[in-house]
Structure formats: structure tokens, C-alpha cells
Amino acid sequence: MMLTVLRLVLVSFIAACALPTSAAVVLLYHHVSDKTPKSTSISPAAFEAQMDYLQANHFTVVPLLELTEKLRKGEPLPDKTVAITFDDSYVSVYGSAFPRLQKRGWPFTFFVNTDAVGTGKVFVNWDQLREMAKAGVTIANHSSSHTHLPRREKNETLAQWRARIRAEINQAQQKIIDEIGSAPKVMAYPFGEYDHEVQRIAKQLGYIAFGQQSGVLYSEGDLQSVPRFPFGGSFSDLDDFILKVNSKAMPLKAVEFFDDQKNKTNSLIVRAGEKPWLVLTPNDPALLKKINCFATGQGAIPTQIMNNQLWAQANTPLTAGRTRYNCTAYSGEKGRFYWYTQQWLATDKQGNWTYRD
Template sequence: MNYLMRVMVAIIAYLALPASAAVVILYHHVSDTTPKSTSISPAAFEAQMDYLAQNNFTVVPLLELTEKLRKGEPLPDKTVAISFDDSYASVYESAFPRLKKRGWPFTFFVNTDAVGTGKIFVNWDQLREMAKAGATIANHSSSHTHLPRREGSESAAQWRDRITQDINNAQQKIKQEIGTAPMILAYPFGEYDVDVQRIAKKLGYIAFGQQSGALYGKGDLQSVPRFPFGGSFTALDDFILKVNTKPMPLTDVEFYGDNKQKQENLIVREGAKPWLALTLSDDSLLKKINCFATGQGAITTAVIDNKLWVQPNKPLGAGRTRYNCTAYAGEKGRFYWYTQQWLATDKQGNWTYRD
């Protein structure tokens, strides 16, 4: 290949990379007195909002980004949508006044059974007040159950009916109380598998997890990433790193068992070491990507047949594990980012609730 051809190939590869870098950020409690694992202090929240305001980020309604995703339109760079999960009162008490003062929109995903049930949760009058001020009130299921997990001897059909009804009940309640209910869904605990995604797609939702990453126009509309902030992830430097990320330029994502036998689902047994295989639009990134697993630090990567193969160093424990893969994006302080979630039952195939 002569020099001119190499230059042309490089240009084409560059143009194929996603130029956009819209990010959705996620909070639960905004309070100094709620459980630390899911909380950010009002002061830390304010500092993060100040960073966005002072560094030329545009805060837009989440629905604006989801419509662009649905239509396959380009996503604007340095754009952020703000979201909250779980119906917590601290969103109304601490976050809402701060965002209202700035004139910034946000989305509040509410599990409707909890609304109005105690001081820790918002009530419908508060949700209507926020909606009138420009907030979007959206579906987080009615019961806040782990959607992929079967109950006892429940059949697949019974499970599908239960989950479908749980999502439908929340949507109907939001429409009844607020007047409108957008077709967006946040999975409780951020947990989903292929079957949950199929239900969300059949019902017509764009659905969000809690796995990290920037939005990607070619990504799965039933596993849209968000960066969660709370607990040990509240430091401003961590926030700055994440809101400046770009989507990993992927063309394909595949899942394999320990023996590299291809599989479809994201549920494995405790003790498994499943492989993730990534195909990128820019092969030059393959050897530049570093991957990490929950509780394991850096994990195994290998480039085989122009794919990045990723496997944990240790067997997965029961519950949820995420693989995080990043690479320098060629701009100071900016990285490509992709996260994949796995769910593991115990060795007998039973669900545990250690998250």
C-alpha cells in the first residue's frame, strides 16, 4: 500500500469514528444523611453542576437525546442529560432547587409504588411541581424489582407477564398523575439481560442501564449507558473524566462462554469467566484499550482476528459484574469508554441479591 492510500485509509477510519460525545449522568440521593453507597452530597453535586456550566457543556432534556438516538441523528459534542432514579425525596429537596435556579432540565425515573409512601420518597404533588418546571417524569417500573430475575418456580411465560405488567402499571400511573408518560425506561438496579431488552423493545421503550459510557448512535437502544455518581464515585476529578468521554467506536459486540462458545445472553453461573469480544471501526485502537472488571482491577485482553477479546482474571461471583474498557481518544483528557454488564446466578442457578 503506497503512502497516499495509507493516508486515505487513515482519513476514512477517522471519519468513521463517532464524532459525538453526549453523556447521561445518573444520581440517586442528593443528601448528606442518606445511605452513602447511593448518595452524593449537595455540595459535591453543586460542584459538578458548576463544572458543566463553566466548561461549555450544554444540558439538554434526556428526551432530546433519545429522539436523536431513535432517528439515528448525530449527537452533539459536550452535551449532558441529567437523570435521577428511585423516587427519592432528596431529588425534590436538594437537586430540584439547584437545577431550577440554573434553568436546567432533568429526568426523574420513578418506581411508582414507592411514590407518596413515606418521608424518604417524593409524592405526586411534588412530581407534578417538577414536571411543571420542565422535568420529565419517567418509568422505573412500579415495584423496583430486579427485572431479569425469576421468582421461585416461575415459568418463562409467567415471568414475561409479570415484568410486562410491572412496566405497564408504572407507565399508566405516571400518565394518570402527570398527564404524559414518555416511552423511556430505566431498569431498576441497572439490571437487564437479552430477554428484558426484548420486552422493553416490544413495548416500544428506549431503555437505560447503569453501566458507564457515552451515548453511541449505533448502540443498542435497550441498553443505553449512563454514568452513575454516588458513594465512592463523587469526586470532581472522576466526574470531569467521565463527562468528557467519547463512545468506543464499535461495530459489533459479542458474548462467549469460558470455552469461547458464542452465547446470546448475559446471565452466567457463579464461577464462570465469560468472554467479551469487541469489533471496532478503527483497528489501530485494539492494542490501546485497557479493560477492568468489578473488584478485579485490570483484566485479560487479547487481539485475535481483529477483535478485542476480554476475560476476567478470576471467576465471577454471584450477582453483577461489569467490564469497563477505555482507550485514549487523542484529545487531552478524553477517552473512549465502553462497559458491559454480566449477571451471575449461584452455582445451582438461583438468584442472589448481593449487588
């Protein structure tokens, strides 16, 4: 009798360990070079070290389209699964990353802003992209001009802005089809910037869309704001990579935004000087006391627990530009943390965009 019970426990344990999870990590790079701007670059040596870690620790590297197809169908995603992506049409992807990943037999996706292709030594040309595509690389949409999609131009009406954003996406898609032969219905927002209206346009056009906010791709997430972990600049350290690639999706019932603790808002665009509240409702209230949140350039930020929700707000008012609230919690598995990131876009105090990247 005891032996039978032990066998049943063992079988149950093995089955539980084998069950797939509904999350995977998507990695984002720009330049892979020692000679390009440090803020958006990772050295070839550091990139190689990260890929070595994935291989030594038995991560499965799959095409991004495999993950997005599972998302569309609501299918589970196996644990320790990774997809690799690059943004911005940089030639170092062809010259440095491509041969390294090709040697390993690993797929990746290259999101290209099509107007830049073939325009100078910094960018790839279409012959190089065709060579990569023939080798199995997915060439995908990063808009045509790499503009800030949520930002309306001076004197531009809402209708004109919507038409321009649709054209940015459609023109890039058609150019890739014309040059490569096909283009998947996935896109990456330039600068990782989006708001709810940009998301609606992407959804209407049939795209799964990726940002640059840190986090884990999971089956219950928003298909028009899929997170990726960016690496480069100060985020090139191997220990940081190990922490992030082993992270898990924060199990949340709901994510809400408030101007203050009484007025709910749906806007991801705020004005400089404001301090928006991020409100998280976890599936398990026991997680509330474990969550810590941080804001760009501010470090740890205060949180409050009210009505089984976590309320997080920046320490100081936001300045014009991009700000992210990163919230993490220990998952109970050694070295693995739940991770959720929310991005805010701040105008000046009058509601005007005052900066360019």
C-alpha cells in the same frame, strides 16, 4: 495561491471542528444528600461542584427526551452535550437537586418506581412530582415495584415471568399518566439490570431503556441498553466526574460474548464461578493496542488480540451479583477517553438467584 490554500485549510479545519458527533453523556444520580446511604448518595456540595464544572466548561445540558428523539431518528448528537437523570423516587431529588438545577435553568429526568411514591419520608409524593413536572422536569418509568427484572421467581414459568415484567412496566406508565398527565416512552431498569429477554420486552412495548453501566450514549448503540455514568458513594470525586463527562463512545463494529474461546453465547446471565469473555471489534484495528479493560473488584484484567478483535476475561471467577467489564482507550484528544462497559449478572452455581439488594 498560497493564501488561497491556507484559507481552504482553515475553512476545512473549522468545519471539521464544528461537525457534530454522534454521542452524548447521560449522568445518573440517586440521593443528593449528606444524610442518606453513602453508597447511593452524593453530597449537595459535590453535586454543586459537578454542575459548576459543566457550566464553566460550556457543556450543553439538554432534556433526555431531546437526545432519545435524535436517537430514534438517527440524527447526530453535538459534542459536549449532557443529560441529567435521577432514579428511585427519592425526596432529596425534590428538596436538593431540583432547586439547584432550577436556578440554572437546566432540565432533568426523574425515573420513579411508582409504588414507592408517597409511602414515607424518604420518597417524593405525587404533589411534589406534579410541581416538578410543571417546572419542566420529565417524570419517567422506573417500573412499579423496583424489582430485579431479569430474575424469575421460584416456580414461575417463562410466560408468567414475561407477563409480570410487562405488568411492572405498563402499570408504572399508566400511573404516571394518571397522576402527571403524560409519560414518555423511556424507562430505566431497576438496579440497571437487564438481559436480552428484558430488552426484547422493552422494545416490544416501544421503550428506549437505560441501564446503570458506565458509557456514552451514541447513535449506533442498542436503544434498549443505553448507558449512563452513575455518580454517588465512592464515585463522587470531581476528577472522576471530569474524566467521565469528557469521555467518548468506543467506536466498535461488534460486541460478542463467549463462554470460552470457542463457544459463543448471547447470554448476559452467567453462573458464579464462570469467567465470560467479552470480545470487542473496533472500527479501526489500530485502537486494539490502546484498549485496557477492568473488572468490578478485580482491577485490570488480561486482554488478548486475535483476528483484529480484543478478547477480555476476568482475572478470577465471578461471584453472585453484578459484575462489569469496563474498557477504555485514549482517544487522541487531551483528557478524553473512549469508554465501553459490559454488565454481567451472575446466579449461584446452580443457576438460582441468591441475593437481594
